[in-house]
Amino acid sequence: MGTRAAEQHEEARQLAARLEAEGVRNVALTWVDNAGITRVKTIPAQLAAAAARGVGMSPVFDVFTSDDAITESEHLGGPDGDLRLIPDLDRVTVLAAQPGWAWAPADRYDQLGRPHPACQRQFARRMVERAAAAGLELRMGFETEWVVTRAPDGTHPAAAGPDETFDYPCAGPAYGMTRVVELSDYLRDVTEALAVQGLDVLQLHPEYAPGQFEVTTAAADPVRAADDVVLVRETIRAVSVRHGLRASFAPSFVAGQVGNGCHLHLGLYRDGSSLHRTPDASWGLAPDAVAFLGGVLTALPALLAIGCPSPASYLRLQPSHWAGVYQCWGVENREAALRLITGAPDDPDGGHAEVKTFDAAANPYLAVGAVLAAGLHGIETAAQLPAPHVGDPGTLGVRERARRGIVRLPATLTEAADRLEKSAPLYEAMGEVLHGAVLAVRRAEEARFADCEPEEIAAATRWRW
Numbered sequence: 001m002g003t004r005a006a007e008q009h010e011e012a013r014q015l016a017a018r019l020e021a022e023g024v025r026n027v028a029l030t031w032v033d034n035a036g037i038t039r040v041k042t043i044p045a046q047l048a049a050a051a052a053r054g055v056g057m058s059p060v061f062d063v064f065t066s067d068d069a070i071t072e073s074e075h076l077g078g079p080d081g082d083l084r085l086i087p088d089l090d091r092v093t094v095l096a097a098q099p100g101w102a103w104a105p106a107d108r109y110d111q112l113g114r115p116h117p118a119c120q121r122q123f124a125r126r127m128v129e130r131a132a133a134a135g136l137e138l139r140m141g142f143e144t145e146w147v148v149t150r151a152p153d154g155t156h157p158a159a160a161g162p163d164e165t166f167d168y169p170c171a172g173p174a175y176g177m178t179r180v181v182e183l184s185d186y187l188r189d190v191t192e193a194l195a196v197q198g199l200d201v202l203q204l205h206p207e208y209a210p211g212q213f214e215v216t217t218a219a220a221d222p223v224r225a226a227d228d229v230v231l232v233r234e235t236i237r238a239v240s241v242r243h244g245l246r247a248s249f250a251p252s253f254v255a256g257q258v259g260n261g262c263h264l265h266l267g268l269y270r271d272g273s274s275l276h277r278t279p280d281a282s283w284g285l286a287p288d289a290v291a292f293l294g295g296v297l298t299a300l301p302a303l304l305a306i307g308c309p310s311p312a313s314y315l316r317l318q319p320s321h322w323a324g325v326y327q328c329w330g331v332e333n334r335e336a337a338l339r340l341i342t343g344a345p346d347d348p349d350g351g352h353a354e355v356k357t358f359d360a361a362a363n364p365y366l367a368v369g370a371v372l373a374a375g376l377h378g379i380e381t382a383a384q385l386p387a388p389h390v391g392d393p394g395t396l397g398v399r400e401r402a403r404r405g406i407v408r409l410p411a412t413l414t415e416a417a418d419r420l421e422k423s424a425p426l427y428e429a430m431g432e433v434l435h436g437a438v439l440a441v442r443r444a445e446e447a448r449f450a451d452c453e454p455e456e457i458a459a460a461t462r463w464r465w
Contacts, residue, residue, distance in 0.1 A: 025045055027102045030104075031106050033363065033441075038230055041057060055084065095238065096192070118433045127368070139225075147253045166210075190235070194215070262358050270286075274348060296375050306426075306438070312461040338353060361464075361465050373426055
């Protein structure tokens with residue numbers, strides 16, 4: 001056993017002893033597939049073998065769709081092959097709402113120990129390393145929105161259809177204190193569980209739709225931010241179950257109503273200093289920040305296939321719904337697809353940007369990695385930002401939007417996937433295997449829902465995320 005292997009073995013042994021002392025009997029090892037579903041293998045809390053040799057799983061999960069159908073790409077699909085799930089021991093977390101359980105995200109390798117080319121978590125890490133090589137550090141964080149209903153007796157959520165009715169546990173108005181009063185025990189348990197698990201909750205509040213809430217956690221390095229949002233969702237789900245409730249993170253819970261977003265916040269730093277706090281610069285942005293955000297704005301049509309990966313996503317993306325459906329940016333403009341947040345003048349970390357379009361059907365590792373790739377390409381090509389937009393672009397006439405250079409982002413998954421297919425920067429960053437697998441899943445989702453009405457799409461995907 002080599003020195004590094006011996007160190008890992010000892011680390012896993014000590015961690016297993018700590019877990020046993022805390023009453024943990026099982027560990028959930030998760031990865032997120034290209035349809036945004038968190039998949040899992042569970043193991044006993046003895047971690048040494050899993051850390052050394054991994055846990056077997058099929059590469060076919062890279063071409064699973066949201067309804068558990070299996071498609072195929074040029075490189076992936078079918079019964080052949082095997083991968084190893086290697087838990088990230090630094091992220092092992094005892095689950096506050098699931099007694100006896102811990103959780104860890106996993107990286108995927110082949111049987112020879114080589115990184116799996118379609119591993120989304122390692123893709124995100126590669127993009128972080130690429131940014132670091134350019135002298136950049138990024139801090140990212142997600143807003144998580146969900147709808148909560150009472151769990152019906154004797155009815156499995158997956159059996160529900162377009163005629164499903166909902167028993168919301170709160171009746172208060174949007175953003176109203178009444179909802180907090182009605183569900184104070186539940187919301188307290190959500191925030192407490194997140195805090196016990198080491199997640200720094202910045203805020204939690206009621207949202208617009210019936211039964212809808214939002215929680216925001218602190219920014220972190222991009223891979224950790226993606227880990228965090230997976231843990232946030234599963235913690236909310238577990239707390240909901242313990243309260244006789246069920247949670248949905250689906251982009252469209254009820255067709256025609258405001259859906260669930262999962263906005264991505266990002267801040268750029270160099271040598272520990274924010275690039276959003278440059279004196280005398282336009283909007284306070286250093287040149288690299290302008291170029292990075294310009295790259296993200298330019299790539300948004302293709303990025304929608306990453307951050308809005310389901311036909312249900314496009315039920316949510318409606319004008320004048322604060323979802324950011326036009327390819328524009330603005331300073332503190334919640335209708336812009338890319339929002340610049342200035343923050344308090346005396347807050348050195350207050351300035352950052354927000355991608356408004358993304359939702360929780362997205363694989364968060366793909367989301368952070370693809371945004372990083374687009375932004376870094378923007379720096380390489382000296383991208384610029386046009387003039388910021390003020391107000392709701394949806395209220396402008398077609399000619400006025402054209403005059404200002406504001407275009408509608410893709411309105412269907414087909415359009416977004418077409419843009420991703422043609423995106424050379426994202427193809428280069430993701431690699432042929434991962435890029436091809438993502439596109440195969442998007443095309444299969446398109447075909448699955450091609451003849452469905454909005455109500456059918458919402459019903460079929462409501463409890464998948």
